[in-house]
Every structure is written in C-alpha cells, then in structure tokens.
Amino acid sequence: DTGVSQNPRHKITKRGQNVTFRCDPISEHNRLYWYRQTLGQGPEFLTYFQNEAQLEKSRLLSDRFSAERPKGSFSTLEIQRTEQGDSAMYLCASSPGQGENTIYFGEGSWLTVV
Amino acid sequence: QKEVEQDPGPLSVPEGAIVSLNCTYSNSAFQYFMWYRQYSRKGPELLMYTYSSGNKEDGRFTAQVDKSSKYISLFIRDSQPSDSATYLCAMSAFGNEKLTFGTGTRLTIIP
Numbered sequence: 001d002t003g004v005s006q007n008p009r010h011k012i013t014k015r016g017q018n019v020t021f022r023c024d025p026i027s028e029h030n031r032l033y034w035y036r037q038t039l040g041q042g043p044e045f046l047t048y049f050q051n052e053a054q055l056e057k058s059r060l061l062s063d064r065f066s067a068e069r070p071k072g073s074f075s076t077l078e079i080q081r082t083e084q085g086d087s088a089m090y091l092c093a094s095s096p097g098q099g100e101n102t103i104y105f106g107e108g109s110w111l112t113v114v
Numbered sequence: 115q116k117e118v119e120q121d122p123g124p125l126s127v128p129e130g131a132i133v134s135l136n137c138t139y140s141n142s143a144f145q146y147f148m149w150y151r152q153y154s155r156k157g158p159e160l161l162m163y164t165y166s167s168g169n170k171e172d173g174r175f176t177a178q179v180d181k182s183s184k185y186i187s188l189f190i191r192d193s194q195p196s197d198s199a200t201y202l203c204a205m206s207a208f209g210n211e212k213l214t215f216g217t218g219t220r221l222t223i224i225p
Contacts, residue, residue, distance in 0.1 A: 004157075031210050040122065042202050042215030043158065056212065091157055101146055101165075101209030105157040 002026060004106030006092050012112045013082055020078045021109045025094030032075050033103065034067055035091040036060065043091055043105075049075060050097065082113045117141050120203055120216025128224050133190040137203035137216045140184065144205040144214075147179050149188045152200045152218065161201075162188065165209075193223045 005024040013019050025032045031050055035043035046065070047057045051072035061067075064082075069075040079086055089108040095101065120137045127133055135149075145166055150158035162177040164170045164186075170177045176189040186205075190197055200220045204213040 006157075033212065035213075040217065042118075042120075042204070042217050043213075045212040045214070048212060058212075089155075095210045097210050101206075102160060102163050103148070103210070103213060104160060105150070107157040108155075110155070 004092055004094050004104055006090075006106040006109045008109060009107065010110045010112075012114060015084060015113055016081055018078065018080045019082060019111060020076055021090050021092075021111075023075045023077070023092030023106060025074070025092070026096075026104060028096070029094035029104075030072075030097035031095040031103075032069055033093040033095070034075070034077050035093065035105075037089045037091055037108070038087075046077075079111070082111075084113045087111055087113045115140065116217075117214050118203065118205060118216045121219055122217050124220040124222060126222045126224055127193060129193060129195060131193050131223075133188075133193050133197070133221060133223075135188040135190075135201050135203075135219050135221070137186050137205075138184055139186075139205060139214075141205075141207070141214070142181075142184065143207040146206045146209055147177070147186050148204045148213065149175075149177055150202040150204060151197075152202055154199075158202055195223045195225050198222045 033048040034046040037043040049069040093105040149162040167181045178187045200218040202218045203216040
C-alpha cells in the first residue's frame, strides 16, 4: 500500500496524558497536512509542512499541540495534557506539490480521551 | 456564517437514481474545488478535482463549478448501494494550500 499511513489507528488515553500520532506520507510528496475531524463535521485544518518547514498553523492548534516533520519525510503530531475536547479523528494528508494540487488523506487516527 | 455551507442531509435515494450534492461558499478567492467520499470511520477519499469554473466528468461522477454564483455540485449517475457514504466538498484559494471543508452530506442508496 503506497497511500498515506497513520499510526496508531486508535488511541484511548486518560485526561492529562500525552499522545503522539505518526504520519508517513505518500513517497516523494513534499507537502504534509494535519486535520482534525469531529463527529458530523468536516475536517478542520491544523497545520501543514513543505518538506521540513512548517508553513502555517491554525488558531485551533493550541500550545498543547505540536507537529514536526524533522527530515521532510514522516511527521508526528503530539498532544500534551490531553483534554476530553481533544477527542476526535486526526487526519494526515499529503500532496505532491510542484504544480499538482491534489491532496490525499490517510485513514486517520482516532483519539478518545477518558 | 461558515465559509463553506453544505446540507448535512441525510439524503436517501433509490438505486439507479441521479444524485445531486451541492455546496455554496462565500470566499471569492477559492479557485480549487474538490469532492471527497468518506465511509464510516475511514479517511476521505478524493473523488473529483476541479480548477476554476466548468464541468468535469469521471465515469458516473460529474463535478460542476459556478464561481459567479459561488456554487458547486456533484452529480452521481446510476447510483449504487456502494455509493452510500458521506460526501465532503472542499476548496482552497491556492493549489496545495489548506482546504476548507463543508460539513458533509450523508447519502444512502436504497437497493
């Protein structure tokens, strides 16, 4: 499978714990995006990278959230001191860049904070 | 008011019918328009991609964009039960930039 890969697919954590999600984009895709989706809503943009540079962060991304893409390949999204309101599906997507504008999503990582 | 409005449904139609899904938007800077299909607890799957105004056809799917009215549509011909899913419209001002999504329309095709 050469699509966008996300791990873990499901995570249940206690309030106050830290969680980290990993995303492996489609090979040679320069752009990588993180979105959050709650039940009955469309995905909401969180942040995106061009190679290793983080180009934009949404106001939704509080100080407890941090994303990295250290070598311009895979990315991690860490949530510190989780709250129940963080329960959602976290989606990663990637795009080739360089004139091709299609954006492909992974299967998502479900987070439940109890 | 949201930048992208989409009727959440649910929408139920009999198998074989033509389905029409729509979104309206307020940001005149949007130039790139996409439709995604999302099955329950799965990630969105790209169906159609359109730049600026016009029509695009791919098999049973047709996407239409009317920038003058800020209105986009997705038509599904000869609908199948396997088309039952949530359909999300998404758009952006610049290619490869962040997408703004509608809330999604939940569609059920009745055999």
